[in-house]
Amino acid sequence: MCIQFNRIEVPTTSFSNDFREVQKLDAATQEKVAVRLLSSDKLYSDTRYLHMISVGKILQEGARAQRQLRTDFDNQFSGSASNIQGKKLAELREFVTRMSNQNAKTQTLSTHLELAFFIKQELTSMYDMYLSNQLSMLFSPILQDALHQIDERIAWKDNIFCILRYLSIITQSLGTQLKRKEYDLIKRDLIQTYGLQYLVLIHALEQVGILVVPDINKNASAIKTNETNFERLKREFNLLQDDQIINVVDPQDIYYIYYQYAPISIRLIEKIVFPTTNNIQDVMNSLPGITFIDTQQVPMELKRQRHGSTASLSSLNKTNKQQTQQQQQQQQQQVTESKVTLVVFIGGITYGEIAALRFLADQNHDFIIATTHFINGTNLMKSLLDVPILPL
Structure with a gap:
């Protein structure tokens, strides 16, 4: 399955016989079928910004509503033509209205249900297992459990990119506990199991900092006292939600995007755009690499304005000049600047980060995103390879 630019390519054999x-x-x-996801599609427009759990519930509600509409039609209008003619005009009109409103969403319901079923099959139980392991590693990392899990996954020859993503979380969260000998043993097992070509990828991941190589010279006292850089970032940026209950239907924070984890890039944007009492420079200093802050003044003629609510119709009908002047003064006070932020992602952006920015945009702030690529964990790793990946 390929998803790019609101276009999904799905193998024809993945659809049910009835749908085909x-x-x-x-x-x-036809080997593949291209499905366009358009904003004119009512069902897609209602679900495109939602969490995947909420999307499943909406598809189920749409299917139940369609089934109920057919049942109501059979109960009310089945039988001879005389039964239909005997119905009141108001009843017929009400049913046609219900049918029209339902058809606006159900015209593509079958397509979305087929796509959801196909994606669900692609996301096997392996996905849930890795998600659970990654979250447990973020909240309460235990070294021995992590080593056991990764050895077992290598033995089962799971997808190497899933294993490398899990290994990156281990090295980030357990960097002070993981020994260099244990890390080298994992590397050796990966190369022996999947092939020498992945040594280039592992080296590249180490160079860019995704995999943190344990320091061979660290001592026991440093292991107990030193705080990893990831632990410091978790505290400074409030990346994790300790509460196990996340409301994905009506979210209150960007935690819901990644199941209790807030993407650090969007947390940084949130702290800059919606500043708190904390000094943003102190927060920036906790990030790896070189950072800087530069503030530019926008000329007044380039500032857009958003007007507040206008007066009611009843007040507009009043002829008192003094009241009219007061209303005009209130309207002028309600004129506020429309804040627009251009966010540039060099190297790529994930769809989860886009969803998080959409959530922040609900706070009376507009965001324009410029990026070089759309990425995920797998194609980010593939982009670091200098040789083509051999089929597994």
């Missing part, structure tokens, strides 16, 4: 028959798809001649 209705859409007139021939699995023998």
Whole structure:
């Protein structure tokens, strides 16, 4: 499956026989089907900003509503033509209105249900297992459990990119506890199991800091007292939500994007755009690499303005000049600047970060995103390779 620029390519054989028959798809001649996700699609427009759990509930509600509409039609209008003619005009009109409103969402319901079923099959139980292990490593990391899990995954020959992502979290969260000997043993097992070509990838991940190589010269006292850079970032940026209950239907924070984890890039944007009492420079200093802050003054002629609410119709009908002048003064006070922030992601942005920025945009602030690529954990790692990946 390929998802790019609101366009999904799905193998024809992944659709059900009934769907292929209705859409007139021939699995023998068409290898893939391109499905366009358009904002004019009512169902897609209602679900595009939601968490995947909420999307599943909306699809279920749409299917139940369609089934209920057919049941109501059979109960009210089944039988002879005389039964239908005997119905009141108001009843017929009400049912047609219900049918029209429902059809606006159900025209593409079958397509979205097929796509959701296909994606659910792609995300096997392995996905849930890795997600659970990664979250446990972020909240309460235990070295021996982590080593056992990664040895077991290598023995089962899981997807190497999933293993490397899990290993990166281990090195980030347990950097002071993980010994160099244990880290080198994991590298050796990976290379022996998956092939020598992945040594280039592991070296590249170490160079960019995704994999933190344990210091061979660290002593026991440093292990107990030193705080990892990731632990410091968790505290400074409030990256984790300790509460196990996250409301994905009505979220109150960007934690819901990654199941109790807030992306650090969006937390940084949030602290800059919506400043608190903390000094932003102190927060920036906790980030790895070189950082700087430069403030530019926007000329008045370039500032957009957003007007507040206007007066009610009843007040506009009043002829008292003094009241009219007071209303105009109030309207002028309600004129506020429309704040727009351009956010540039060099190297790529994930769809989760886009969803988090959409959530922040609900706070009367507009964001424009400029990026070089759309990335995820897998294609980010593949981009670091100097040689093509061999099929596993």
